[in-house]
Structure formats: structure tokens, C-alpha cells
Amino acid sequence: MPSILVRLRGAWDRLSAHNLRYYALVPLVVAALNGTKIQNLLRSDHDFHAGISFGAPLPVTDAWSFVSTPAVGGGVQFSGPRTRLGIGLFAFGLVLQGVLLAGYLGGLHRGLRGDQPRFGAAVGAYWQRFLGFAVLLLGLFLPPVLFTLAARSLAPLVVLWLVAFFVLGYLLYAAPYLIVLHDAGLGEALSWSVSLATDGGAYLRYAVGYALAVVAISIPATLVVANVPILGIPLGIVGLAPVGLVFDTATLVFVADLTDAEGLGTRLPRGRRPNRAALSTPPDERGST
Template identity: 40%
Template sequence: MGSIPTWFADAWRRSERLIHLAVVPLVTALLAFEKVQQALSVAGPGRFHAGVAIRFPAVVVDLWSFVSLPSVGPGVRVTSPLWLLPIIFVVHSVLAAGYLGSISDGLDDGRYDFAAAVERYFVRLVAYNALVWTVVFAAVVLGVLTGPLVLLLFPLFLLLNYLFFATPYLIVARDTSVVAALRESYARAVDGGPYFEFALQYLAAVLVLSIPTTLMAVNAGPVGILVAAAVTARVGLAFSTGVMRFVHQRTRGPRSD
């Protein structure tokens, strides 16, 4: 693999052909109401938050992939209506299926069919997202029960993200099942090599970009969130394109029909 600037330049160039897809990370960022509320809980006179994000690729790389959110202090209530959660879940899965499928198809010539990608990958990405949401929900419950000990879960989450971050990209690139993609992602992560090198470069790139993004999104109120979401939508498209390109390069074997 080349350097981070080389990798990002190639991803940016390839994603120029897919520029209309940048609307997806913009929408997913604004649909994350809980995170929007959490960021807005800091904005105001005398308040300031800075931080860095340490994250591996998400299903859709958007604003919140580059933001270190503040912890919610006493007296601050950050909640979303429960009835919204299944709607957000379905919408996010639809967008993710069309987004990743379109990126995969359009890597070389920019041609893609978003609706066809949704039809082809929606069920599998629903299953994958359901698995991720279940793990996150279990962690939240555990956090409520254990209090400060929940901080010990961070290294575990980081490890799980490293082991399985390629899964949704493999589902699309290999047109394979969730289980098969999980197994392949795990095997490549354990083997290290290019997977490990790519993961480190990705972490470094996110960490650097997270510094100004966090400052803007968390301290500048609603306008800051909107500006940061718009800017990172384009950057997120490049990052997702780069991850898909990496997965295409490192996977072998025909796609199933």
C-alpha cells in the first residue's frame, strides 16, 4: 500500500465520478438525531469541547465518523422518540445498500443503478445493521448496569471494529452472505498484512481530520453541524470509495449471482 495522501488522492479521484452519492452521508449524518442532540448540548457561552476520533470504516462514513462527541453531563437529556428508531433503521439500511452497491459498481466507470443496488443488498445489510444495533444496545444496557466500568468496553469495541469493519463492503464486493463476509473479514484481520496496514492508515487519517471537524460540529451550534455535515459528506464518500477499492483489490474469486 502507498502512503495516506496517495491512498486518499486515488479515492478522491475515483469518487468524483460518484459525486451525487454524497447526499447519502449527508442524510445519514442529519438522521442521527441522538448525536446531533449530543453535539448541541455543548454549544453555548463558556462551553468548549475538543477531541479526536479513533474509528475504523463505518457502513456509511459520514460526519459522526470524524467527531469526538462529548459525554452527556448531569441534567442533559439526550433522547430520540422510540417510534423513530425502526424508521431510521430501515432508512439507513436502504441508503447503505444503495450507497455501497453503487460505489462498488461505479468504481471504474462511474456507472451505477442505486435502486438495483438497494434491491440486491437491502436484506443482507438489514441483517448486518441489526447485528450491529444489537451489540450497541447490549453495550448501552451494560453501561447502565456497570456505570464507569463501561469505559472498559472501549478497547473491546475497537477490537471488534477492526476485526469486522470490512464486512458490509465484502457483502457487496463479493455479493456474499453476512456470515461469509464476517468470516472473511475476521480471517483477513487476524492475518494482518495489508488489512492491518490499511486499518492503521485509515485510523491515522480519521484522527487528523477529526480535530477540526470536532471543533466545528460540537462548538458552533446548528450551523456548525450543517457545515461540517456537508463538508464531510464529500470526504466520507471518498473514504468509503477508498475502502471499497481496497476490498476489491484484496478479494479474490467470482461474485455470486
């Protein structure tokens, strides 16, 4: 399987060949709507901040995936919705996230296959499954956060939350891509992703390479965005949007290779498959088994 750097270069070439670089607008919008990150930077009283960011592949890799933001204030603070309006806006945000994810990954998938991207059609086809994915992630991550907030001794639970975050991110990172590549249901995509993750191999190597690439970019990105926020925030949001698009496209093609998706994966000589590591036979072969 190609290395992460080869995949990133190949992703940019594919985006350019199919005139899909404008899809960087989605990571840009997602980053611009992250008021918590922006407020943390503007309210920070740190004279200087350096840090790194790393994690598993995300369905939308925005600027904040590459920037380590300083903590504001002491202890752990809860910034969730507290009023009816806040709860309503939070619910709207979840729906919007489902819409953006569906149009983004679904449109990229269609465009990279040579079809019309049709963002709206992709939204109609996938948004409910992506909304379910967003709600599921919220449900999985919320209990460790609540335990952390309620505990008197925070350090052990903070560590537990971080471990849970990265383990779940690793186990489930292929799920949203499987939805668009194989038109899989949410439950099938989740179980398929977990199966790929537990098999390790190429799935694990890609996750490690992705994380290291994010670390490398995050060092200069954090220095610029966090220490000159007035200029760094808009520069980071705009400048890192196409970088995030390249990472997401590379992951889409990688998962296509890993699961033998038709019409998108790396081209190999006839009869060869880039990798057979699926929970079950690919959807195009199920009728013959």
C-alpha cells in the same frame, strides 16, 4: 500496498472520473438524521470543547465520524426508544439504514466499474443483507451498553464497552464491502472479514492508517462544529460529506485489492494479484477447484 494518503487521493480521482461525487448525498443524509449528535451539541453547556475522533472504517463515513461531541449531563444516559412510536421509528431507522447502505455501496461498486450506478437496483440486490448487518451490529453492541447502564461502578464497564466497540469494528469492517464486491452472503462476508482481520498485514495497516487520518481531520473539524454549533453543524454535515465519501471509496477499492475482486481493484501488470489474503478462493475461481 499503497499508503492511506495515496488511496484517498486515488479515490477522489476515481469518483471524479466516473462522475460519482453526488454519492456524497448519502453521508450527508445520514449525518443530518443523527438527532442525538445534533441535540448533544445544541444542549451542551461547555464554553469550549476540543477532542479527537477515531475508529475503524465504516460503510458510511458521515460528518460525525470526524467530530468529537461533548457529553451532555452527568453519568450515562439511555436515549433509546421508550414508547411504541419510538420503537416503531427505531425499527424504521434500521430498515432505512439497510436501504441506504445497499444503495450506497452497491451503487458505488457498479459506478466505479464503469457500469450504471443504479441506486435502486443495488438496493433490491443487497438491502436484506445490509439490514441483517445493521441488526447484528446492534445485537453485538447492545449487551455492553446494558451492562454499563445497570452497573453501579460504571468506569470499568465503559472501558470494556469501548474495547469491544473497537475490536468488533476492526474485525468486521470489511464485511459490508465483501457483500457488494463478491455478492457474498452475510455469514460468508462476516467470516471472511474476521479471517482477513486475524491475518493482520495489509488489513491491519489500512485500519491504522484510516484511524490516524480520521484523527487528523477530527481536530479542526471538532473545533469548528462543536464550538460554533449554529454555523458549525450545517457546515460540518455538508462539508464533511464528500470527505466521508472519499474514505468509503478508498476502503471499497482497498478491500477489492485485498480479495482480488474483479473489475475494481488497483490495476497491476497482467498475472499479478495485489494481495492474496482471503478465507477461501475468490468466487470467480470456486468453480475450478
